[in-house]
Amino acid sequence: MLVLVTGATGFVGSHVAEALVARGFDVAATVRPTSDQRWLVGLPLTRRQLDFGAPERLAQALDGVEALVHVAGITRARRDADYRSVNADGTRAVLQAAAAAGVKRCVLISSMAARGPDGAQGPQSPYGHSKLAAEHVAASFEGRLAIDVLRVAGVYGPRDTDLLPLFRLARSGALLLPPRAGRLQPVFAADVAELVTGLIERRLGFGPWPVAEARSYGWDELAELLSAALGRRVRSLHAPRAVFLAAAGASEGVAALLGSAPTLDRRRALDITDSYTCDVSATESASGWCARTGLAEGLERTVRWYRERGWL
Numbered sequence: 001m002l003v004l005v006t007g008a009t010g011f012v013g014s015h016v017a018e019a020l021v022a023r024g025f026d027v028a029a030t031v032r033p034t035s036d037q038r039w040l041v042g043l044p045l046t047r048r049q050l051d052f053g054a055p056e057r058l059a060q061a062l063d064g065v066e067a068l069v070h071v072a073g074i075t076r077a078r079r080d081a082d083y084r085s086v087n088a089d090g091t092r093a094v095l096q097a098a099a100a101a102g103v104k105r106c107v108l109i110s111s112m113a114a115r116g117p118d119g120a121q122g123p124q125s126p127y128g129h130s131k132l133a134a135e136h137v138a139a140s141f142e143g144r145l146a147i148d149v150l151r152v153a154g155v156y157g158p159r160d161t162d163l164l165p166l167f168r169l170a171r172s173g174a175l176l177l178p179p180r181a182g183r184l185q186p187v188f189a190a191d192v193a194e195l196v197t198g199l200i201e202r203r204l205g206f207g208p209w210p211v212a213e214a215r216s217y218g219w220d221e222l223a224e225l226l227s228a229a230l231g232r233r234v235r236s237l238h239a240p241r242a243v244f245l246a247a248a249g250a251s252e253g254v255a256a257l258l259g260s261a262p263t264l265d266r267r268r269a270l271d272i273t274d275s276y277t278c279d280v281s282a283t284e285s286a287s288g289w290c291a292r293t294g295l296a297e298g299l300e301r302t303v304r305w306y307r308e309r310g311w312l
């Protein structure tokens with residue numbers, strides 16, 4: 001079966017592509033002329049050009065494809081409107097092409113941000129709104145495409161650059177953490193990839209299905225586990241949300257001057273100071289999958305990988 005993975009050059013998508021190859025699927029990965037393809041090196045897969053704005057190119061990318069995993073998306077942007085155009089409008093373009101090509105199975109990688117933080121009535125950021133809009137787009141294709149939507153929690157693991165600064169800070173011996181009351185419930189990249197590969201052959205239904213490790217953690221626990229993974233004492237200090245927002249403001253200011261996307265933006269500052277927990281029991285019982293990598297092991301494996309690459 002030929003499976004097309006969009007966003008295969010990125011962090012999550014490369015793990016998905018790798019796992020699909022390991023399971024014996026024929027895999028095609030989408031690339032763009034500007035893509036950094038380092039995570040695809042050595043993988044036996046074909047490459048197809050992805051351009052959301054070019055329907056004839058999209059038709060070529062989907063030609064002969066039996067299953068689609070739509071991972072491509074942006075998690076940081078210079079302008080809020082970019083989230084919608086890539087995450088929601090891009091999803092529409094890809095699904096339209098998939099429906100026209102007669103693709104049999106689709107998995108859409110959404111985010112817990114589409115639900116919003118614990119206690120909220122919906123998404124709280126332009127990113128979250130764009131991911132919810134992508135889910136609505138997917139819903140509009142029900143009947144034409146067999147789509148499962150995964151609401152994935154914060155992903156960490158080898159190749160991730162988003163959380164690398166946290167590891168580097170911890171390595172320096174001191175960690176600035178969000179307020180103590182917050183909880184996090186991340187998921188190891190390889191576990192997400194394992195779930196996705198299983199879904200190619202066994203449909204769950206539309207969902208959206210929360211995807212995370214089954215248990216949540218406090219920030220102090222994270223600090224302890226990071227300290228164990230790094231093999232050094234890490235002193236942590238909790239700072240109020242305002243400190244994270246101020247840092248985000250400064251990062252956005254610098255990025256605006258440089259014309260780049262900020263490393264820490266308001267959305268990320270809010271995300272890390274809010275709690276994002278979820279009950280994954282429905283996902284687990286429907287799929288038979290569970291995130292096998294606990295945070296302690298996942299952090300150790302991530303630290304090992306960062307060190308091997310010289311990133312840490």
Ligand SMILES: NC(=O)c1ccc[n+]([C@@H]2O[C@H](COP(=O)([O-])OP(=O)(O)OC[C@H]3O[C@@H](n4cnc5c(N)ncnc54)[C@H](OP(=O)(O)O)[C@@H]3O)[C@@H](O)[C@H]2O)c1
Nearest residue numbers: 007008009010011012032035071072073111152153154155
């Ligand atoms: N990381 C997380 O914690 C997390 C959690 C939940 C959900 N997700 C979702 O997972 C997906 C991937 O996130 P990630 O963390 O892996 O991000 P990433 O490393 O930045 O990868 C993004 C991927 O999307 C592609 N892409 C971005 N804009 C595109 C465009 N306009 N046209 C075509 N391709 C485009 C990129 O291709 P190029 O290489 O060509 O730029 C890259 O392959 C996103 O949909 C995100 O919402 C991520």
